[in-house]
Amino acid sequence: MKIQKAFLKNRMSKTLYNYPQNTKAGDKDFKISFSVSALEEENAEEFGGETLSSYHLLLEGRGKYDYRDGRSLEAKLLDIHSCEEGENLKVTGEGRLFHMTMDGGVRGFxxxxxxxxxxxxxxxxxxxxxxxxxxxxxxxxxxxxxxxxxxxxxxxxxxxxxxxxxxxxxxxxxxxxxxxxxxxxxxxLSPYDFGKYIGVRFLERGDGTCKARLDVRPEHMNPIGTVHGGCLFTLADAACGIAASSTGGICTTVNSNIQFLNAAFYPKYLTAEVKPKKIGHKLRDFQVEIRDDKERLICTVDFVFYSLQK
Structure with missing residues (x-):
């Protein structure tokens, strides 16, 4: 274990912490970085990439998030925004922005x-x-x-x-x-990320919520031409694991139940959305809805997680 401190008091842009140490963004072995940026209206801070994901938090001032897909969101104080793998994000404004950037098999919140x-x-x-x-x-x-x-x-x-x-x-x-x-x-996580191995990609992550997508491939199908039930459950489990972890502490699944509502015949993709039902001190309940590319509800999955946090 190693503990160290960093100071955020000045308004300069700087990297606070890198892991592994002595690396920087763009290095081959770059994995995670915590940084503070001084925002400017004229010069946008840019984030994103095929293997990069990041979280952003406005510490003071005001700002705006502009995504490559055309979304534009106001940056409010202490609101958390994510930029997922494959996305690009530009941030402008006036103030200070805290962000953590992750590469490869790294998950965080x-x-x-x-x-x-x-x-x-x-x-x-x-x-x-x-x-x-x-x-x-x-x-x-x-x-x-x-x-x-x-x-x-x-x-x-x-x-x-x-x-x-x-x-x-x-x-x-x-x-x-x-x-x-x-x-x-x-x-x-790498190489311990089964969800990513089968192709699960996260679209949105929040406090107790998550939205993920799976682009369906032939190996995801069963012999009768529908997406395999185990594949559906893996998509739900991967998304719900992220949502549960974001509520704090180490969480482990104690119960789950899946209801198959419609067969997924050759969909282009599947989307899983996690919503919390109840976040208790120890037990945390979630429901996941999985829909196909035509917005048809394929299944729902209920999860109960137990928190090891005191």
Whole structure:
């Protein structure tokens, strides 16, 4: 385990943290980067690429997100926006933008925490190295992992790096109840990403939500000419796993149930959309709807996840 701090106080654009260290965007082995950008109206910050995905969070000021497909969204303070693999995004405005950029087999998310008291969670991954970041927005906090502690003032960030199958207990004490803390988490999944192996591509990710797409190939079909039920479940499971993880802590599936409503005869693609039903302290319920390229509802899948976060 490794812990280090970075300062966000000046308005210059800079990289805060790279993993692996001493790499930069464009390097062959570039995997993940946390950065802050000073936005300008005339010069757009550009993100995206075939293997890149990123999350963006406006820390102060105002801004606008322009996607290659023509979407244009207002950047509001502390609203989280994603740029998925294969997309391109331009950001303009006036203020500061925090973003994490991931390459290849890396999955991650950003959450907004408002703890009223000490927060405790189990951290680490069993399938790859992981990196976590915590930022104090309107106050400071104290963070401790297995006895190693660090104090973080407002407008500072703490980064925690953990190796594959290294686990720890994280405790976080806010300077004042209900203050805003940004939590970002990433894990190096490759080659442990079955969903990506069969072709699942994420379209949108949010706090407890996810939308994913699978372009149907011949190997996804069964002998009677419909998409195999196991393929449908994998699409739902991959999307719901992202949604569950975004709610915080390490989550594991404890129950799932799939209802096949219509046969998927040779669709061009399938889209899965995850919506939370109830996010409890320990149990988190979701429903996934899978539709074909004609918007016909193919199946619904219910999931119950258990959170190992205290």
């Amino acid at each position: 950003i959450r907004i925490l408002k703890p009223e008291q000490m927060l405790s969670m189990r951290i680490g991954e069993g399938v790859g190295d992981c990196v976590m970041a915590f930022l104090g927005i309107d106050g400071g906090f104290r963070l401790e992992v297995d006895g190693e502690a660090v104090n973080c003032d407002r407008d500072e960030a703490v980064f925690i790096e953990m190796k594959n199958r290294e686990f720890g207990q994280l405790k976080l004490w806010p300077e004042q109840p209900g203050m805003t803390i940004v939590s970002a988490n990433s894990v190096m």
